[in-house]
Amino acid sequence: MVKQGKPRVAIFGGSFDPPHKGHQRIVEIALEALDIDKLLVIPAYLNPFKISSMASAEQRLKWCHILFDDIPDVIVDDYEIKEGKSIPTSQSVKHFNMAYDVKYLIIGSDNLSTLTKWHEFEWLNSNIIWVIITRDDHHLKTDHLRKWKILKLDIPMSSTAIRDKKDLSYVDKKIKESVKNVLEGHHQ
Numbered sequence: 001m002v003k004q005g006k007p008r009v010a011i012f013g014g015s016f017d018p019p020h021k022g023h024q025r026i027v028e029i030a031l032e033a034l035d036i037d038k039l040l041v042i043p044a045y046l047n048p049f050k051i052s053s054m055a056s057a058e059q060r061l062k063w064c065h066i067l068f069d070d071i072p073d074v075i076v077d078d079y080e081i082k083e084g085k086s087i088p089t090s091q092s093v094k095h096f097n098m099a100y101d102v103k104y105l106i107i108g109s110d111n112l113s114t115l116t117k118w119h120e121f122e123w124l125n126s127n128i129i130w131v132i133i134t135r136d137d138h139h140l141k142t143d144h145l146r147k148w149k150i151l152k153l154d155i156p157m158s159s160t161a162i163r164d165k166k167d168l169s170y171v172d173k174k175i176k177e178s179v180k181n182v183l184e185g186h187h188q
Helices: 021-033 057-068 079-083 089-097 121-127 159-165 176-183
Strands: 008-014 038-043 074-076 101-108 129-134 148-152
Touching (some): 008 021, 008 089, 021 101, 038 079, 057 074, 089 121
Parallel strands (some): 008 038, 008 101
């Protein structure tokens, strides 16, 4: 059967500094749980709430391609990186809405505390369904969200912990050596 209209997608954006097995698991559970045709993985040039990243934008994009390009229905897109500056999520959603029907925006539960400060939050809230990735059962403050879904992640890891502890146990073997080199200050 031929589908009418634009492909329905979820956007999974982030710094991916570095990408880890938690990110890979999020992609898996999102593909299973969401009613989508494609999942867009969009590495940020720079997170609007950060002043720098450990790895270059190009390196983080390369890691995402290595980890996600072989997964059916996943597209790694360099839109934000090509822009060469920090891009508000609303701008990316509008950009991708030209080719797709952006239905979901995947965020970590740690973003809930700053979500209302996001550029054009009200517009985003009116136009997408938030997919909140949670790592534990703490109370999620969702009063300000119009529509949301919760997906539970069973991997207790963050990119920050990898950078701070230089612990590569949650980094996929396909990129482990490269991540180790960047952590040690050897740029590739």
